[in-house]
Amino acid sequence: MNRKELKVLLDEKADLYNRPDFIQTDPIQIVHRFSKQQDIEIIGLLMATIAWGNRRSIINNGERLVQIMENSPHDFLLNTTEEDWQKIEFVHRTFNREDLLFFFSALKQHYSKESSLETMFLSVTNTPSIKEHIFHFRTTLLSYPHLQRTEKHISNPMSGSAAKRLNMFLRWMVRKDDRGIDFGIWNSIPQSSLRIPLDVHTGNVARKLGILSRKQNDWKALDEIHATLDSFDPKDPSRYDFALFGLGAFENY
Template sequence: MNDNLKSFLDQKVGQYNRPEFIANDPISIPHLFTKQQDIEIMGFWAATLAWGQRVTIINKCKELIALMDGAPHDFIINHEEPDLKKLLHFKHRTFNDIDTLYFILFFRQHYERFESLEDAFVPAGTPKNWGAEDALNHFRSYFISLPDFPNRTKKHVSSPSKKSTCKRLNMFLRWMVRKDDQGVDFGIWKRLKPSELICPCDLHVDRVARKLKLISRTQTDWQTALELTQNLRELDPLDPVKYDFALFGLGIEERWGIEGILPDFVG
């Protein structure tokens, strides 16, 4: 891998992986909390709702927090049936009240048995070679396993087994697993290593990565996310997904034309 490319992307990581990044990104939502369960719940919800304009995503998440009285975990564990009525009008794009109520049911059932949502992705006693793909496939099976699962809610939780890039869930795992001294990602989960994460591959990251020749695969699916991540591991084997900051940041700058911001060596 080109040393110039590594240097260029490392510089972009430094530019975007900093506290100033938080305010205008959906990761600002879990950063509103200090209790681990609240961070997990609203981190997962913010990642799930992360499509469309970032301002709208953040506002919808804040609306949801207010509907749960500012304390998501406490509301989920202790609510009574009448408390759910105020959530019946919550909607963001194709995410509606049916999905909202199932999410609350799922979280309640889970947190009645476990302290952390990490157990939903990496159960205790899993093999040492359990990676992100295993975690995502397991989570989807677990998530849809409740008897009252509404079929329409499946579309909000992807998995590698369905050949999805799992962009939003990979972003959520990055938030929970990556840890450095910059204070953006939380790093509160320990059963997965940062080296095992898969880079979130959204439209902007995909386009920039192709310009940088980090993706050669024609279609965009789970294998594409794996290809991108493997190339990023050549730049940093221990923390390849830190380059999500660089690729996403370049995607933001692209509004002025990416050709004008890429260095000459890209070609």
């Protein structure tokens, strides 16, 4: 199909899947239980971090996280101690109790000084790219004491990773529209700079559509896809994530 036909298709599918019904089948449903900004940030980051594998398993383990944090993530982190956490048991694939307790400890220390997680993403370079925002977050988070094993759960775009889960988290926090799926509670990172959460399925759909030629699903592939999506909607290119994901997950494209 030509570019005009491709844009029509992606606009149609983005409109179809960027609707509240999407929430019912997606891990973001766990995040939508909360209205307090800090709760949304905390459970959003944790849900994005465990968002790989079977979707039902992700959602079930999200339920477990909410239970562990007593349905109030921010208050739980600020008002419990590391001694209180010793009986916690959690595992999602290779993300285990030790990884979770690191996130709890780092976030507790962050929120004791800051009112929002947004500041951890704000690179101090003059013209920060979304890659730099993610790298700044990773560097800052890993400045807290941690096990080496935990680093694999926090993607590094500077080493080529497409950082699928962190790009998804940023879409949730930054992107604003009237559809009610993304939260749009952060204002310092421009929506136009967002990248889609690229995984195997989204990459395969992008290749079938002719907007990705690169074989690897890495950051260079993400930039290649973004060039087309940005030309279709420079103000909100990441909305096409709904189209690419929907075509793969719901239409077996």
